Amino acid sequence: MNSSRRQFLARTAASAAVIAGGATFTTGNAQASGRRRVTALTHVTVIDVATGRRHRDQTVLIVGDRITGVGRHLPIPRGAVELDLTGKFVIPGLADMHVHSIGDERVSPPLYLANGVTTVREMAGTNPLLYQWRDRIAAGTLLGPRMMVGSNIIDGDPTLWDPNLIQVIVVDDGPSARAAVRRVKAEGADFVKVYSRLSPTAYAAILDEARRTGLTVHGHGPDQLTTKQVSNAGQRSIEHIHSLGLAVSTREADVRRMVRDITVSAGDYNSWFRQLHPIEWIAANTFSRARAADVFGTLRRNRTRVTPTLTMHNVLDQPDYSALDPALAKYLSADAVFSYEYAIDTLYKPNRPAEEIARQRRMWAWRKRFVRELFDHDVPILAGTDTGTPYSVPGFALHDELEHLVSAGATPRQALYAATVEPAQFLGMRADLGSVEPRKVADLVVLDADPLTDIRNTRRIHTVVTRGRVISPTARQRMLAEVEAAVKEPPTAGTIAAGGCC
Numbered sequence: 201m202n203s204s205r206r207q208f209l210a211r212t213a214a215s216a217a218v219i220a221g222g223a224t225f226t227t228g229n230a231q232a233s234g235r236r237r238v239t240a241l242t243h244v245t246v247i248d249v250a251t252g253r254r255h256r257d258q259t260v261l262i263v264g265d266r267i268t269g270v271g272r273h274l275p276i277p278r279g280a281v282e283l284d285l286t287g288k289f290v291i292p293g294l295a296d297m298h299v300h301s302i303g304d305e306r307v308s309p310p311l312y313l314a315n316g317v318t319t320v321r322e323m324a325g326t327n328p329l330l331y332q333w334r335d336r337i338a339a340g341t342l343l344g345p346r347m348m349v350g351s352n353i354i355d356g357d358p359t360l361w362d363p364n365l366i367q368v369i370v371v372d373d374g375p376s377a378r379a380a381v382r383r384v385k386a387e388g389a390d391f392v393k394v395y396s397r398l399s400p401t402a403y404a405a406i407l408d409e410a411r412r413t414g415l416t417v418h419g420h421g422p423d424q425l426t427t428k429q430v431s432n433a434g435q436r437s438i439e440h441i442h443s444l445g446l447a448v449s450t451r452e453a454d455v456r457r458m459v460r461d462i463t464v465s466a467g468d469y470n471s472w473f474r475q476l477h478p479i480e481w482i483a484a485n486t487f488s489r490a491r492a493a494d495v496f497g498t499l500r501r502n503r504t505r506v507t508p509t510l511t512m513h514n515v516l517d518q519p520d521y522s523a524l525d526p527a528l529a530k531y532l533s534a535d536a537v538f539s540y541e542y543a544i545d546t547l548y549k550p551n552r553p554a555e556e557i558a559r560q561r562r563m564w565a566w567r568k569r570f571v572r573e574l575f576d577h578d579v580p581i582l583a584g585t586d587t588g589t590p591y592s593v594p595g596f597a598l599h600d601e602l603e604h605l606v607s608a609g610a611t612p613r614q615a616l617y618a619a620t621v622e623p624a625q626f627l628g629m630r631a632d633l634g635s636v637e638p639r640k641v642a643d644l645v646v647l648d649a650d651p652l653t654d655i656r657n658t659r660r661i662h663t664v665v666t667r668g669r670v671i672s673p674t675a676r677q678r679m680l681a682e683v684e685a686a687v688k689e690p691p692t693a694g695t696i697a698a699g700g701c702c
């Protein structure tokens with residue numbers, strides 16, 4: 201086990217102890233407080249996401265932060281709070297494996313939990329607040345999902361990022377790349393986040409230094425490397441479909457050369473998108489089953505996870521898209537909406553003739569076809585939304601992603617797997633997370649309807665349990681109302697701006 205994993209587990213364990221001893225959170229139930237708080241969920245259907253089996257009329261016993269028993273007609277200990285969940289379904293807590301949290305601590309953390317998202321992978325530690333949230337949640341002093349927080353983005357020179365939007369770490373050779381890894385380790389990152397414009401030399405140095413310091417590497421596939429090179433180098437996850445889509449073309453050598461020839465001036469993300477998209481278009485129209493079998497076989501054997509982030513692609517493939525779900529707008533501050541519109545207006549929309557926009561809209565169908573191929577080849581998939589990109593709303597977006605995965609061709613069970621079992625394995629926490637079984641952490645979502653028959657039923661949330669703490673229907677409604685009130689207040693020093701990409 202590497203040291204960042206040890207620190208992560210130590211924080212998780214510490215938090216479990218504190219939360220088990222706390223229990224002052226308003227659950228809406230007359231819930232017993234104290235070290236041995238016991239809750240019994242009764243008459244509930246337990247969904248086993250790994251097998252797709254439904255176990256009906258079960259009792260789930262929770263003591264402190266752990267599940268201690270699951271079965272039919274289990275004896276209920278004296279003093280337990282019994283929740284009769286006849287007609288309901290329980291699944292493991294959900295993970296959004298690609299987020300960039302926004303707003304202050306009164307916004308993103310409760311929005312995740314209210315949506316049944318009990319674990320998030322924060323993909324770029326661009327703001328020190330994120331590490332503070334992670335540690336406070338782990339210590340039990342802030343209510344929120346378990347957070348794994350990546351380093352600040354490490355990109356090549358020139359970087360895609362405008363320093364007025366985000367200050368990323370720019371490296372142009374081996375020594376600067378190694379120094380960057382040591383720096384993010386000292387800053388408390390759980391993993392290294394790599395980006396699109398890294399040179400092969402800097403990239404190799406990052407992978408090597410990360411191995412030495414005990415950090416894993418997650419992020420974009422750099423333009424200068426093939427997908428197989430990235431997977432074989434030991435990068436643990438590849439985010440988005442941008443670089444991956446190029447790997448499965450009959451013209452892979454051509455498109456790869458074209459991508460290597462992309463030049464951008466510092467901070468000109470728009471130019472990168474506009475140069476990349478025509479190359480993606482060529483790749484999309486020259487899909488090769490043989491290339492897919494080769495590349496996806498490599499990803500599968502190396503257990504390189506892919507996070508398709510269809511929620512992000514859905515919006516950004518349609519750069520004239522400007523709708524924000526009106527039912528969810530109340531959970532975004534005016535500042536967040538402004539940032540989303542600013543990102544669309546500066547990163548995606550400019551300099552695009554109508555023909556290019558029309559072509560890009562058709563890329564959306566290709567993204568979904570690509571994801572279906574990933575599932576067909578058993579590539580391990582992580583459900584991730586890229587929350588923080590337009591127009592996503594923390595927590596709610598994960599349900600959009602599950603629906604996108606199913607519309608791409610996954611079964612509801614496969615989509616749920618990508619948000620439960622696969623993240624648990626990826627984080628090395630299979631003993632603690634990913635199923636409703638004795639000895640696991642009690643991270644659970646109770647649903648009003650069966651998610652295996654219709655994935656949209658994951659939105660029908662009745663109760664959420666986070667590390668044994670029950671968020672009742674009433675408490676959940678109150679949490680959402682509090683977010684709605686909080687986003688109307690002026691931003692504080694503890695506010696994280698919406699970033700724009702990826």
Ligand SMILES: [Zn+2]
Nearest residue numbers: 323586701702
């Ligand atoms: Zn992202």
